[in-house]
Amino acid sequence: MICTTNDLSEWKDFPKGLKVLLLDEDSNSAAELKSKLEAMDYIVYTFCNENEALSAVSSRPESFHVAIVEINTNKKNGSFKFLETAKNLPTILTSNIHCISTMMKCIALGAVEFLKKPLSEEKLRNIWQHVAFNSVGTDLSESVKPVKESLVSMLYLQLENGEPKNKDLDKTQDASVIHENDPEPSTGSDKYPAPSTPQLEQGGRLSADGDCQDQANCSIEKESSEQDGESKSVETTSDNTIAEVTIPVGQPLGPRDTMVTEEADLVDGTKGESTTYSQTENGVNSKNSQAVAEKPSTVSGIHSSCLNKANRKKSKVDWTPALHKKFVQAVDQLGIDQAIPSRILELMKVEGLTRHNVASHLQKYRMHRKHILPKEDNRRWPQRDQTQRSCYPHKPIIAFPPHYSNHDVPVGPLYPMWGAPSSIQMWGSQGYPLWQPTESWHWKPYPGAHADAWGCPVMPPPHGYSSAFTQVSSYQNASVFHCSGTMDNRSGMPQNSVEHQPAEEVIDKVVKEAISKPWLPLPLGLKPPSTDTVLADLSKQGISTFPPHINGPNSSCHGTT
DNA sequence: CAGGAAATAT
DNA sequence: GATATTTCCT
Numbered sequence: 001m002i003c004t005t006n007d008l009s010e011w012k013d014f015p016k017g018l019k020v021l022l023l024d025e026d027s028n029s030a031a032e033l034k035s036k037l038e039a040m041d042y043i044v045y046t047f048c049n050e051n052e053a054l055s056a057v058s059s060r061p062e063s064f065h066v067a068i069v070e071i072n073t074n075k076k077n078g079s080f081k082f083l084e085t086a087k088n089l090p091t092i093l094t095s096n097i098h099c100i101s102t103m104m105k106c107i108a109l110g111a112v113e114f115l116k117k118p119l120s121e122e123k124l125r126n127i128w129q130h131v132a133f134n135s136v137g138t139d140l141s142e143s144v145k146p147v148k149e150s151l152v153s154m155l156y157l158q159l160e161n162g163e164p165k166n167k168d169l170d171k172t173q174d175a176s177v178i179h180e181n182d183p184e185p186s187t188g189s190d191k192y193p194a195p196s197t198p199q200l201e202q203g204g205r206l207s208a209d210g211d212c213q214d215q216a217n218c219s220i221e222k223e224s225s226e227q228d229g230e231s232k233s234v235e236t237t238s239d240n241t242i243a244e245v246t247i248p249v250g251q252p253l254g255p256r257d258t259m260v261t262e263e264a265d266l267v268d269g270t271k272g273e274s275t276t277y278s279q280t281e282n283g284v285n286s287k288n289s290q291a292v293a294e295k296p297s298t299v300s301g302i303h304s305s306c307l308n309k310a311n312r313k314k315s316k317v318d319w320t321p322a323l324h325k326k327f328v329q330a331v332d333q334l335g336i337d338q339a340i341p342s343r344i345l346e347l348m349k350v351e352g353l354t355r356h357n358v359a360s361h362l363q364k365y366r367m368h369r370k371h372i373l374p375k376e377d378n379r380r381w382p383q384r385d386q387t388q389r390s391c392y393p394h395k396p397i398i399a400f401p402p403h404y405s406n407h408d409v410p411v412g413p414l415y416p417m418w419g420a421p422s423s424i425q426m427w428g429s430q431g432y433p434l435w436q437p438t439e440s441w442h443w444k445p446y447p448g449a450h451a452d453a454w455g456c457p458v459m460p461p462p463h464g465y466s467s468a469f470t471q472v473s474s475y476q477n478a479s480v481f482h483c484s485g486t487m488d489n490r491s492g493m494p495q496n497s498v499e500h501q502p503a504e505e506v507i508d509k510v511v512k513e514a515i516s517k518p519w520l521p522l523p524l525g526l527k528p529p530s531t532d533t534v535l536a537d538l539s540k541q542g543i544s545t546f547p548p549h550i551n552g553p554n555s556s557c558h559g560t561t
Numbered sequence: 562c563a564g565g566a567a568a569t570a571t
Numbered sequence: 572g573a574t575a576t577t578t579c580c581t
Contacts, residue, residue, distance in 0.1 A: 362564095
């Protein structure tokens with residue numbers, strides 16, 4: 001959608017050189033596809049045998065930029081295996097079968113797209129979008145470099161193309177910009193801290209609007225104003241790469257890959273400089289390339305690969321759900337009382353983030369907690385719906401807790417999902433855990449996982465309980481279908497605040513995990529039962545004594561590490 | 562200098 | 572109006 005047909009036609013020769021691995025057991029189909037792809041200048045490597053394809057991928061991963069795998073009814077597993085094995089290779093699945101669940105599964109397993117056959121030129125033409133142009137730390141990035149560059153120049157060519165006369169204008173402005181902010185040319189990558197990890201974030205889409213001319217004329221003033229000497233933070237930079245720069249970095253931190261991307265800013269201020277922190281769950285490659293340079297227009301990046309630096313002046317931290325999650329986890333871990341900006345910052349380990357950023361976020365976070373939670377509490381307790389929401393279906397675990405009105409502390413988080421009575425619903429039915437709520441952080445990440453981010457359990461117990469959230473998410477990703485069951489409404493069920501309970505297995509697993517690893521934070525949404533509650537519970541079950549270790553996480557874990 | 566709250570800016 | 576940044580006070 002970002003690219004119009006026109007754009008594409010102008011780029012017609014763009015994908016030239018992009019290497020496509022084609023796996024299709026039907027040689028006819030394969031041949032046909034191959035020729036189509038080749039007609040578009042893709043370089044196609046055909047495989048009719050999955051194992052061969054896989055070995056090719058593993059032996060020379062850099063040889064493929066994207067894979068197109070066809071799956072047929074009888075041998076679905078094959079492609080799943082491919083997906084699972086060739087994780088680093090953006091894989092597009094194609095098939096005659098158009099089964100939503102299969103599609104979902106494929107996506108959940110990491111496929112970047114599912115195309116139904118027949119594959120039209122139109123469909124094929126865009127496959128390059130899935131190439132991880134910015135994927136650093138992968139061989140891929142290297143091999144794709146030429147393509148990337150090609151794309152870049154293509155982009156600018158096109159721009160100039162559209163409006164030759166602007167070129168001058170651009171140049172002029174651009175030049176000034178560069179001079180101002182760019183004391184020293186060349187790649188300044190080393191100067192700035194790189195983000196923390198490699199990820200497979202896909203390159204953003206380049207939107208080249210023919211209209212950019214308009215903006216080309218826009219004024220570019222802000223540039224002059226400041227270049228804070230203490231560049232505040234987020235400066236990532238890698239050398240070339242036009243509009244969007246994604247920096248890889250250090251070591252893989254498992255699920256907490258974090259990356260920072262920097263958008264090129266548009267002089268016109270439309271979407272000024274902005275930095276986006278985002279992370280990907282490691283599980284499936286998430287391909288939410290949100291960071292997209294709106295319009296490369298004015299500040300043509302072409303003249304300035306140095307744009308990076310020019311950019312790095314003032315960037316705005318975008319508290320994406322992922323980033324926020326990290327934040328929350330950090331706060332959790334520290335405990336509400338220990339949660340101070342500097343510590344949180346440390347825990348988050350997000351390159352480029354500053355203490356100020358965190359402080360600011362924390363401020364807001366606290367505010368929300370104070371205002372939102374109390375209300376929720378009052379609203380919720382008086383009702384009798386805890387019963388089924390409870391993790392312990394057999395009985396309401398907690399009697400009505402006294403309403404602690406204010407201190408944001410004591411109030412045990414309510415049950416599974418507090419909060420957002422209705423808002424959560426929306427995503428309760430989603431089927432694509434991969435989707436990322438792009439906007440506000442009212443994001444409700446995943447169904448069943450928890451509710452409002454703010455309302456999260458970052459509570460009193462010094463040892464937060466949220467990290468497991470990640471796990472929950474993963475589980476859910478793994479079982480994309482579980483939610484289907486949510487739909488069927490058991491008649492009698494009062495539509496309690498939260499009906500979309502995750503699949504039981506998921507809950508089980510999480511609970512089990514929580515039980516077996518008491519030292520880990522509880523999953524969001526799970527509330528440690530109070531000691532009293534537990535005792536009462538046990539006694540009702542005829543158990544009057546209990547081993548010491550059973551003591552509630554709640555009351556005892558004050559491990560002030 | 563850091564944390565936190567309030568004022569500003571976008 | 573919300574959210575992020577900056578400023579100011581402690």
